[in-house]
Amino acid sequence: xxETLSPYYRYFLAVHVVFVISWMAGxxxxxxxxxxxxxxxxxxxxxxSILIKQFTKMEATLWNIIATPAMVISVLAGISMxxxxxxxxxxxxxxxxxxxxxxxxxxxxxxxxxxxQLKNNQFKMxxxxxxxxxxxxxxxxxxxxxxxxxxxxxxxxYGLIGIMGxxxxxxxxxxxxKNYRLKK
Numbered sequence: 001x002x003e004t005l006s007p008y009y010r011y012f013l014a015v016h017v018v019f020v021i022s023w024m025a026g027x028x029x030x031x032x033x034x035x036x037x038x039x040x041x042x043x044x045x046x047x048x049s050i051l052i053k054q055f056t057k058m059e060a061t062l063w064n065i066i067a068t069p070a071m072v073i074s075v076l077a078g079i080s081m082x083x084x085x086x087x088x089x090x091x092x093x094x095x096x097x098x099x100x101x102x103x104x105x106x107x108x109x110x111x112x113x114x115x116x117q118l119k120n121n122q123f124k125m126x127x128x129x130x131x132x133x134x135x136x137x138x139x140x141x142x143x144x145x146x147x148x149x150x151x152x153x154x155x156x157x158y159g160l161i162g163i164m165g166x167x168x169x170x171x172x173x174x175x176x177x178k179n180y181r182l183k184k
Contacts, residue, residue, distance in 0.1 A: 012081045016077035023070035026062055082094075142163065
């Protein structure tokens with residue numbers, strides 16, 4: 001384990017963990033709202049208009065007050081930790097983690113674009129596609145947690161196979177859920 005040089009490192013670590021949890025909660029919930037928002041489009045009036053207005057408001061509030069600030073604080077706390085303990089950048093696992101974090105940031109900004117699209121009544125993805133998209137955040141989260149916990153004891157081949165297996169299981173579960181919903 002890399003020794004930290006600052007007594008403040010653990011404070012930044014605690015802040016980082018708290019706000020990563022908040023960020024992930026925001027990402028998971030925003031995708032649920034996207035799904036409900038998209039499905040509201042199929043409702044008859046006036047239910048459709050009422051639901052779409054409410055989901056648009058909820059999405060904006062969640063995004064601007066919880067998800068994006070949590071993402072910013074998570075990233076700033078992470079940068080602070082790397083600044084206080086630059087030796088972490090000499091480890092392979094940290095670079096793999098940072099690669100997944102970049103992927104999660106890209107995911108975040110794509111979700112931000114979806115918030116804008118839905119606000120303008122642009123429905124580019126179906127609820128099924130949004131369900132699959134929601135599970136990508138789960139895959140990022142699992143990969144990052146396993147990399148951070150296992151560090152250099154992680155066998156990358158087994159880790160990659162494991163992540164792909166989880167992704168496949170999630171995709172099958174989403175498909176089964178879709179079939180279940182269609183039968184109802």
